[in-house]
Amino acid sequence: MPAEAAQQVEALEAQAQRLMGTFARAGYEQVAPAVIQPAGLFLDVVGESLRARTYVFTDPEGEELCLRPDLTVPTCRLHLARHASGSVPARYCYSGSAFRYQPGGATSAHPNEFRQAGIESFAAADREADDAAVLALIVAALRETGLKRFQLRFGDLGLFTALLDALPMPARWRRRLRHQFWRPEAFRAELARLTSQTALAPEGVARQLMDRLDPARPEAAPGIVEAYLDQSGLELFGTRTLSEIAERLLAQAADARETPLAPQVAALIEGYVAVKCPAREAAAKLAALMRPHKVDIAAALASFQRRLDLLDAAGVDTGEAAFSAEFGRNLEYYTGFVFEIVVEKLGPKSPVAGGGRYDGLLADVGAPAPVPAVGSCIHTERLLAVMGGEAA
Amino acid sequence: MSDKLVLALPSKGRLMEQCARMLDAAGLVVKKSGSPRGYKGEIDGMADVEVNFVSSSEIAQFLKSGTAHLGVTGEDLLRETMTDCEERVAFLKPCGFGQADVVVAVPAAWIDVRRMSDLEEMAMAFRRVHGRRVRVATKYMNLTRHFFAHKGVTGYRIVESLGATEGAPAAGLSELVVDITTTGATLRANGLKVLDDGTILESQAHLVASKVAAWTPELRRVERDVLARLGTLRVDE
Numbered sequence: 001m002p003a004e005a006a007q008q009v010e011a012l013e014a015q016a017q018r019l020m021g022t023f024a025r026a027g028y029e030q031v032a033p034a035v036i037q038p039a040g041l042f043l044d045v046v047g048e049s050l051r052a053r054t055y056v057f058t059d060p061e062g063e064e065l066c067l068r069p070d071l072t073v074p075t076c077r078l079h080l081a082r083h084a085s086g087s088v089p090a091r092y093c094y095s096g097s098a099f100r101y102q103p104g105g106a107t108s109a110h111p112n113e114f115r116q117a118g119i120e121s122f123a124a125a126d127r128e129a130d131d132a133a134v135l136a137l138i139v140a141a142l143r144e145t146g147l148k149r150f151q152l153r154f155g156d157l158g159l160f161t162a163l164l165d166a167l168p169m170p171a172r173w174r175r176r177l178r179h180q181f182w183r184p185e186a187f188r189a190e191l192a193r194l195t196s197q198t199a200l201a202p203e204g205v206a207r208q209l210m211d212r213l214d215p216a217r218p219e220a221a222p223g224i225v226e227a228y229l230d231q232s233g234l235e236l237f238g239t240r241t242l243s244e245i246a247e248r249l250l251a252q253a254a255d256a257r258e259t260p261l262a263p264q265v266a267a268l269i270e271g272y273v274a275v276k277c278p279a280r281e282a283a284a285k286l287a288a289l290m291r292p293h294k295v296d297i298a299a300a301l302a303s304f305q306r307r308l309d310l311l312d313a314a315g316v317d318t319g320e321a322a323f324s325a326e327f328g329r330n331l332e333y334y335t336g337f338v339f340e341i342v343v344e345k346l347g348p349k350s351p352v353a354g355g356g357r358y359d360g361l362l363a364d365v366g367a368p369a370p371v372p373a374v375g376s377c378i379h380t381e382r383l384l385a386v387m388g389g390e391a392a
Numbered sequence: 393m394s395d396k397l398v399l400a401l402p403s404k405g406r407l408m409e410q411c412a413r414m415l416d417a418a419g420l421v422v423k424k425s426g427s428p429r430g431y432k433g434e435i436d437g438m439a440d441v442e443v444n445f446v447s448s449s450e451i452a453q454f455l456k457s458g459t460a461h462l463g464v465t466g467e468d469l470l471r472e473t474m475t476d477c478e479e480r481v482a483f484l485k486p487c488g489f490g491q492a493d494v495v496v497a498v499p500a501a502w503i504d505v506r507r508m509s510d511l512e513e514m515a516m517a518f519r520r521v522h523g524r525r526v527r528v529a530t531k532y533m534n535l536t537r538h539f540f541a542h543k544g545v546t547g548y549r550i551v552e553s554l555g556a557t558e559g560a561p562a563a564g565l566s567e568l569v570v571d572i573t574t575t576g577a578t579l580r581a582n583g584l585k586v587l588d589d590g591t592i593l594e595s596q597a598h599l600v601a602s603k604v605a606a607w608t609p610e611l612r613r614v615e616r617d618v619l620a621r622l623g624t625l626r627v628d629e
Contacts, residue, residue, distance in 0.1 A: 043549055044524045051549065052537050103475065179516055186512075186544030204506045204588070229501050235583055236501040238561045240514075244521060248504040248514060 023093035033074030067099035086367030118377025132310035155327030162300030215254035400463035403445035458605035490597030496590030515547035529566035
């Protein structure tokens, strides 16, 4: 990072204090998670795409460590260090540096060292209410620093999950589609595969083996696979077990016997993903999309609508908010409501704040069971740049 | 900085021998200057060329930083060292030796995994069962990331391996590898197989020019001389 002007540091400091003041008044406890984090756990959770942008290093004892690329995972770890089960409700706020390598060079909108000010709320029972509370507080904090004009962009992975659950297909197909949701190309390829009988047929596995695997008798599969490996002179080693291989072969055998996804079902999924509209029109629009297919996601739509109402009640005007069904932040760990706050000056690729619900992350970091969690952080350098611009 | 054209050549192994033969065939006689154990050399009759004998991966670094004007090294190392390879170096001539494929290889007993798309699905299940991501041992971290991203494979973690990568899965250090292979025999001997669409790069040694080195019109003239000698040669395996 280039040396900063003392003035810039002072301005950021003053801005951070105002943000933290707003968070603290709302009952969020200020925490300061460690900057240096164990690389292994972090990188298991965030995935290789962020790993490529994470500064990883080895200490003199050979321990692999990293500079935190965000503060959400460190805050999860801090919470679990206090409450091993993770299920004790808690609200934290933080302000600190995060570090990300920027391929192609760091810029002022995408620096390799930047300060995040954010909040995380764990184990609150009412999800929509907590989603709304977190976003409302972030908006309040932004307004407190003087930001007046901004746009809200929403997505909701809960709606997508509800849609998949409402459509007739094997659970493993849902899992695959949900997994590929973030990657449009792979998602479309998977959808195409599930609609094609020929694509569902396993290729390259010996017929004699596939014919003997019966999806109705999964308990027999490991023995059959083991005998096949023996006979073929293939030795299994490493962490992955025989039953994992058998399970996938069984799934492949089951796929081959499964009725492919109907073209109109695939079209409905693609139609859903393409929906972009004002947030206030989303529920009606999606209900209309589902109706001809007799697909019922009313409960998820009601939750979505209730969240909007709660936001309005909390003073966040959702009248101008945009909804996009495929909107998500490519961090993989979000599971429900997601949002970004963008300003005209910086454009949609450099939001001043973002966040969402990530109900699976605490379990990934070590909690024994999933814990509801929602959080958001503000990109403070961007905010300062916008405010500087507005003042000038 | 010297005002000579710096030519970086492999300092050891088969690549060094093959490289010496290529230069020989072109009538370029390379001699060590100073101590026979030293790492500098010169070419008979080309006083403007300074030869540096360094390891293959250092040659890639030299070309990347512009420390060398010309060099001979593997395409795999060049592409691994520079994500913006085409902007930093010009590939002048494939040498016809040093062939090696950079491939994705998994235990042969994984009969359910044949393509990269299988890998992504297998990785998803692996994480559910073991609570961590599947590990890929490799020294080609950048090539691996780029290729896996291109194939839509995301649920993995790279562990850096600096030698005997093919043994990592059996040693429990990783579940799969990205490694180089020429005949596949070493992979097979370690119980591994290459995925059907798992060839990342078909590599060989190349004569390469650095675009970021300090080039003067005089050095360009020297470069043309060297290339004229090498360009006409035919390499017999």
